[in-house]
Every structure is written in C-alpha cells, then in structure tokens.
Amino acid sequence: MTRVLITGAAGMIGARLARRLIAGGVIAGRPVTAMLATDVVASDLPGAAFPVIAEAADISDPATAMRLAAFRADVVFHLAAIVSGEAEADLDKGYRINLDGTRQLLDALRHAGVQPRFVFASSIAVFGGPFPDIIPDDFSPQPLTSYGMQKLAGELLVSDLSRRGLIDGVALRLPTICVRPGLPNKAASGFFSGIIREPLAGKTALLPVPDGTVHTHASPRSAIGFLLHAAALDTGKLGPRRAVTLPGVAVSVGEQIEALRRVAGDAAVARITRAPDAMVARIVSGWPTRFEARRARALGFEAENDFDAIIRAHLEDEHGGVVPA
Amino acid sequence: MTRVLITGAAGMIGARLARRLIAGGVIAGRPVTAMLATDVVASDLPGAAFPVIAEAADISDPATAMRLAAFRADVVFHLAAIVSGEAEADLDKGYRINLDGTRQLLDALRHAGVQPRFVFASSIAVFGGPFPDIIPDDFSPQPLTSYGMQKLAGELLVSDLSRRGLIDGVALRLPTICVRPGLPNKAASGFFSGIIREPLAGKTALLPVPDGTVHTHASPRSAIGFLLHAAALDTGKLGPRRAVTLPGVAVSVGEQIEALRRVAGDAAVARITRAPDAMVARIVSGWPTRFEARRARALGFEAENDFDAIIRAHLEDEHGGVVPA
Numbered sequence: 001m002t003r004v005l006i007t008g009a010a011g012m013i014g015a016r017l018a019r020r021l022i023a024g025g026v027i028a029g030r031p032v033t034a035m036l037a038t039d040v041v042a043s044d045l046p047g048a049a050f051p052v053i054a055e056a057a058d059i060s061d062p063a064t065a066m067r068l069a070a071f072r073a074d075v076v077f078h079l080a081a082i083v084s085g086e087a088e089a090d091l092d093k094g095y096r097i098n099l100d101g102t103r104q105l106l107d108a109l110r111h112a113g114v115q116p117r118f119v120f121a122s123s124i125a126v127f128g129g130p131f132p133d134i135i136p137d138d139f140s141p142q143p144l145t146s147y148g149m150q151k152l153a154g155e156l157l158v159s160d161l162s163r164r165g166l167i168d169g170v171a172l173r174l175p176t177i178c179v180r181p182g183l184p185n186k187a188a189s190g191f192f193s194g195i196i197r198e199p200l201a202g203k204t205a206l207l208p209v210p211d212g213t214v215h216t217h218a219s220p221r222s223a224i225g226f227l228l229h230a231a232a233l234d235t236g237k238l239g240p241r242r243a244v245t246l247p248g249v250a251v252s253v254g255e256q257i258e259a260l261r262r263v264a265g266d267a268a269v270a271r272i273t274r275a276p277d278a279m280v281a282r283i284v285s286g287w288p289t290r291f292e293a294r295r296a297r298a299l300g301f302e303a304e305n306d307f308d309a310i311i312r313a314h315l316e317d318e319h320g321g322v323v324p325a
Numbered sequence: 326m327t328r329v330l331i332t333g334a335a336g337m338i339g340a341r342l343a344r345r346l347i348a349g350g351v352i353a354g355r356p357v358t359a360m361l362a363t364d365v366v367a368s369d370l371p372g373a374a375f376p377v378i379a380e381a382a383d384i385s386d387p388a389t390a391m392r393l394a395a396f397r398a399d400v401v402f403h404l405a406a407i408v409s410g411e412a413e414a415d416l417d418k419g420y421r422i423n424l425d426g427t428r429q430l431l432d433a434l435r436h437a438g439v440q441p442r443f444v445f446a447s448s449i450a451v452f453g454g455p456f457p458d459i460i461p462d463d464f465s466p467q468p469l470t471s472y473g474m475q476k477l478a479g480e481l482l483v484s485d486l487s488r489r490g491l492i493d494g495v496a497l498r499l500p501t502i503c504v505r506p507g508l509p510n511k512a513a514s515g516f517f518s519g520i521i522r523e524p525l526a527g528k529t530a531l532l533p534v535p536d537g538t539v540h541t542h543a544s545p546r547s548a549i550g551f552l553l554h555a556a557a558l559d560t561g562k563l564g565p566r567r568a569v570t571l572p573g574v575a576v577s578v579g580e581q582i583e584a585l586r587r588v589a590g591d592a593a594v595a596r597i598t599r600a601p602d603a604m605v606a607r608i609v610s611g612w613p614t615r616f617e618a619r620r621a622r623a624l625g626f627e628a629e630n631d632f633d634a635i636i637r638a639h640l641e642d643e644h645g646g647v648v649p650a
Contacts, residue, residue: 142565240469
C-alpha cells in the first residue's frame, strides 16, 4: 500500500522516475498502489498495474496543493521547479513556483494530516563561491542565484517540518545531470552534455570553455537511483539536517573528451569544436567543482565511478547500448 | 529627507529605537523627516520635530505590507517577529509572521518600486549545534528551531534581493540582549537578565543553570547601536552576503555574578538563589556560546568590552546611573 505523488512529472527526471515506478511497481521494497503525476503539462505515461493519474496543474496555486495533499501520498517526490536561468530572469515566477509552491504543498500536507516521506529535489546551486577545492559536507550554503536561494529555503522547510515530525523529509542536492538526453538547450551548463550527446548522435558540438574546467556530474540513471534511495532511506541516520550533498563524478572537460574517445573513438571526438565564449566561461567559473559527499556515500547514495560509465549509461538508455555508426 | 519605517516598534528594541530617532532626529548622518512605527499594538511615542505615525497593524496581512510600502521609506527597520518560544509552540503563527510577513513586506516594497536600506533583525538562533568553542563567521547556519529557520529564510531573502539591487539590505544576527529591562518573562534565557536586573531592583532572582554556563550578551543600548550602524553602513563592503554575526560579551554566569559584585556589591549578589532546573539547563546547553564576529567588528559594529559595562549601561538607562540602595 504505497501511494506515490510526483510533482514536475513531465520533466526529464520526473518522467523517467514515473516510468521506472510503473515498470517496476515497487518503491522502498513495497508495491506501488497508486500514482499521481503532475506538472504544468500532463505527462504521457504508459499503462501500469496500478491506477496512474497524470494531470496538468499549477503548483503555485494553493488549490492545487490542497488537491495534491488530498491524494494522501505515502511518498512524495517534489521535483517541480523553475530552472536556474528562468528563476533569475523572472523573479516573481521563480519565487512563486520554487518557494511558494514548496511551502504551499508542505502546508497542505500538514493541514490534511498527511505525513509522507517527502523527497525534495534541491541542487548544488545552494552553494555560492568562493569555494575550496573540494567542498566538504559542512560547507556553509550561501547561494548567489535566486534559484539557489529558493532551493535552500525549501531545504530549510523540509528540515524544520521533519524535525517537528510533520513530514519525513530528505532534500537531495543534485549535481549536474549529464548526459542530458534530448535537444540542446540554452542553459550555460548545456555544453557539458552537448559535447557527449551530439557527437554520439553524429552531430557537431561547440565547447565554450577551456579543457581544464572541472565540474561534477551524475547520469540521469543515478539521479533516479538517488530519488529511489531517498524514498527507502532510514532517516533516523540523517538526524535533524535533512539536506544531503550527493556524490558524482568530478572531471575536467578534457577528461570528459578522453572518456568519449575511449568509448566512441576519435571520430566522435572530432565532432567537438572549441569555440571559446568568455561569458559562458565566466558563469561556469562561478560554479562549485568537486564535492566530498561523505555523508551521502555513508548513507548509501551511489553515483558512477568514472565518466566512461556515465557515457555508457547514456548509450544504454538512449542508443540501445550501441555506439551509433 | 530620510523617511524611516520601523516594524515591531512596540517591542523592547523597537520602542527604544523609535525614541532614540525622535530624540536625535538624525539617521545615517541625515535628518529624519518622517517616521512610521507599526506593531500589533500602536506604540506610545513622544512628540517629535517630524511627523510620526504610530499604528497597529498585522504584518502578516498582505494589505498591511502594501500600506507600509506606500510610506516609501528610505530606511526600513524590520524588527517585527514572533519570539522563539511562541514560534515553536504555534507553527502557523511563526511562519505567518516571521516568514510570510518578511516576504510580503519585501514583495510590497519591490512592487511599489521602493528600494530602501533594509535592516533586518535576525538572530544567533540561525545556528544549531553541535558547535565549535568559538563560532567562526563562516560557520554553516543549520537552525534547530522554527524561529531560527524563519530568521535564516529572511536572511536569504534579504541577501537575494540585495544582490539583485532591489533593496540594500543588512541582516543582523543579534546576540542575546542583556540586561533586558521590565518584568521577568518565561523565556528560557530570561535568567541571564534576571540575575542582574532583579538584584539591582532589590528583588531576589533564581539561577537555574550551573555557574560555568557561557553565553554571549549585548546591552539594549548596543542593539540600538547595531541597528543605527547598519542603517549607515557602506554596504559595498558586505558584498552579496548580507547577514552579519554581531559581537557581544561572552561570559559565564559566574563571571556575570562577579561583575555584579564589582558594580553593586555583595548585597546584590546575595539576592541570587541557585535553583538548578534540569530542563532550562538542557535547553541552554543547546545554544551557541561564543562568536568570533570578525567581519562585524571589521565593519565597525561595536558591543561592550566586558560585562561590567553591560551592567553600567543598564544602571544608566534604567536607574539614572545609580546603584539603587
């Protein structure tokens, strides 16, 4: 008897999570008995062995929060969010969706007397520079974007309400997800995926930053694994601080390229064109690079061990495990 | 031409700030030209050389925020808050006043196009244990009370909106204010003031914790000084992180008592009765003790140098500078 609510269910991660649960039918070792998947557009989901409701809803509308709470979920994956760039460009929208949306959903659950495992998708954007070489778990989060601020406020809500026993929350500080499938986007971080995804699809990709640029990545597959592990976690081990900085693979862009060469050969690498972009380089230079993530590893959160594995995961998930000709 | 808005203006600090501004007529080196003082009850303020409005208002009502924004203040002192114990006992009220109230006031200012110096009264309650012996400025705030969480969320709003140039904010992490004038209250921290104030008023005081208990204090006078200094501060020196952990006098209860003996003699000290209270001792043991506060000192925030000065400030402000017979 496990009822699952997913917000942001039409997003890259949300849709994969929903499909994984539909295919497996199990969460935290128990059968899924019903799923409510919501986003600004209704998710297109396959048939399941249990009732699945996919609906379009505005998470910033208090009436939506009350309706979602009435579903009485045992596990909530709260993934709905305005992404970093948009939250910076549209301040009202970012606060409305990322902060008020989270606040209202938690309020509605509380007023409905629903006390679920609440898995919140936070982000390494809660951290702002200057950074040490490797960010330890106790590094003070001081965001330098509105998105990071909103995610941190969400973490604080999750920890406070968990401390009070009103939810049983886990806030996951996700690293950059790579290789993102789909079309290239305009996110400043897009090239990290683009330089792998596009060459593997036989297309060219531009690299706007120096080869020495270091960043931490986890595959979409690992992201789903993080979420499912959080749903099953013994939260007694977390104590009152419910935010966890997750592990990933820290590599330089040059190391990403050499991994691509090992997995897919010189022809793939030849499709990458260096096109330095000072603005992108400046934005990326303000991002954290490596994380210690000791606490997450001790709690059993697992990412890939190297970037080759991230590329192979992408090939398996998007290309049937074969390097395209 | 400086218009000043004070929320929480009927509180111990707010009322003293309002009276100080009325008496001096100057803020940040410029004349005060108008003051709006608001709280849940209207403040009782003396006549001033400039228009003073004292009004009762519910800060958690969005209509209040819009009305306050319409005052078009150049300097806002946002002191209104539900205190720690009440915010823990009444979750809805604490979130409504401490979080929504701050959010709505900032929203209303933004939508009215008002970009004031915004001085926010935060608290050392943003910190939760375990603590190092001396808390450095970069110690990660991880609150363990709803009040601390709400204050930290307020700091994040102030920093984010300041970074975006929408306000020019300073969030002050105030230490415990001692000696609090007035009647004894039921706050767990009440005895820190009580063991000084009551003996000086010829009354007995109970001491519920061991003499070795260390805590950091600043006088009401220093608190007003912090607020006025924040109003005048060159915020260019703050950068994007607008929260400042303030200095204070870190002393053990035993040192407080010896200071009382030096200032007021053995007769005053004899009015303190040791009455160990395990529950109070447990609560207090979860509080931070000493702060480095280097950044605040470098920015020119000044507290007393020793606890004797704190007692003398109390005598001057509440007893005409004389040790009562």
